[in-house]
Amino acid sequence: MSDLLERLRGRGWRMTAQRRVVAEVLDGDHVHLTADEVHARAVAKLPEISRATVYNTLGEMVTLGEVIEVSTDRRAKRYDPNAHRPHHHLVCARCGAIRDVHPAGDPLADLPADERFGFTVSDVEVTYRGICPNCAATA
Amino acid sequence: MSDLLERLRGRGWRMTAQRRVVAEVLDGDHVHLTADEVHARAVAKLPEISRATVYNTLGEMVTLGEVIEVSTDRRAKRYDPNAHRPHHHLVCARCGAIRDVHPAGDPLADLPADERFGFTVSDVEVTYRGICPNCAATA
DNA sequence: TCCTACAATGGACTAAGTCCAAGTCAAGTG
DNA sequence: CACTTGACTTGGACTTAGTCCATTGTAGGA
Incomplete structure (x- = not known):
């Protein structure tokens, strides 16, 4: 179900409820979300997740190369989970x-x-x- | 001396000391400045110029197509006066x-x-x- | 089961930029 | 040249996006 989650697990990521939820949000077809949008959707699944955690988690995914940061508009960065295929x-x-x-x-x-x-x-x-x-x- | 200034004048811009100073700052070889850097240099020539005016003026120059906004890093936008040649x-x-x-x-x-x-x-x-x-x- | 290093929390803080009401002034008009 | 007017400037409050950090919690190995 969650390719992204599988790949992250395979890298020795410590799996927590928060990280799972963030990965699930990104893994849907809801691509190109801002950090705040990711947070909003994550809260729907796990009400007590904090903004800081979402930022941390997104940052780690970017570092691991599983997610790409896109700053197309001049407002918030957006996160694109489609990192396995260059585009x-x-x-x-x-x-x-x-x-x-x-x-x-x-x-x-x-x-x-x-x-x-x-x-x-x-x-x-x-x-x-x-x-x-x-x-x-x-x- | 100031190509940029000439072009702006030719477009019916109301010329003010503030706008002149901003154009002069951008027109040097000091390219790719952030708005704050532009402001700092503008203040050196015209101490009472405000941040808001610098933002306004930069925004207008971008709209007129005389200056390009570059957001390469994820911090502040940078302003590139080299708009007449695509690069x-x-x-x-x-x-x-x-x-x-x-x-x-x-x-x-x-x-x-x-x-x-x-x-x-x-x-x-x-x-x-x-x-x-x-x-x-x-x- | 217990430990402990790694992760999450949340609230304060920062950076960059926008907004706005009031004051100022460039430049066209007579 | 003086007048007028609408465009321009001001500065301070506000917003948005993101970072930091001390504290608390917990995944996963021994």
């Missing part, structure tokens, strides 16, 4: 809706050596912006 | 240093129609992450 994001500039997308080609390869300034480049994050069909309809 | 960013994951880069190819073209979900895609923002030479040396 990028398409964001509606009006309503903030987010879709996962898979562009052709490898943007990393598009950065020539003379544009790397001696950096060891390890990662690339691409955010497309535009207007979603919904917002376009109500323009 | 992307290379960020050091350790120290946060930022360089402008110009990748080959057009990432927008790499997003196939069937990955656009009906969005009208107008913009793309690419952030490369890695370790800068400085940080690599002191690893």
Whole structure:
């Protein structure tokens, strides 16, 4: 049922009710939640869970590479459990809706050596912006 | 002397001492400043300028398309006056240093129609992450 | 069952940014 | 040039998102 939970367990994570609940929330199809949204859903399942724990747990999942932090809008970070398959994001500039997308080609390869300034480049994050069909309809 | 200032004037901006100072700060080679850094430098030239005005002015410049907002780290937004030439960013994951880069190819073209979900895609923002030479040396 | 190191709690704290009512002033008009 | 007016600025209170930490609780091994 919970792939995410399985993977975390396999890494020697100490399993607690709180961590299970956070993993379950992220593992649904409710992707791209903010930390507060995760907390709200977690509270529904485990009323006494604290905000600090949710932040800690999300942070650990990010460190373990099981969840990706996305900061597409300028407000809160969002958490994307779809970390096992590389992807990028398409964001509606009006309503903030987010879709996962898979562009052709490898943007990393598009950065020539003379544009790397001696950096060891390890990662690339691409955010497309535009207007979603919904917002376009109500323009 | 101040290209940015010239362009803004040409758009019917009401010119005030505050706006001039903010434009001057951004127009130097001091790129990628946070709003607070802009404010600090502005205060050096015009002691009574307020934080709110700096935020307002930066926001207007962004709206006019003369300045780009960059949120590479998860802290404060940074402001990049180099808006007239499309470019992307290379960020050091350790120290946060930022360089402008110009990748080959057009990432927008790499997003196939069937990955656009009906969005009208107008913009793309690419952030490369890695370790800068400085940080690599002191690893 | 008991221990103990790791985890959770919650409330105070910080950073970054927004809001607003009141005062100020740039620039067009006569 | 003086006047007028609506746009601009101010500063302080407020909000939002997130961090910190001392204390309390507990998972899981011996």
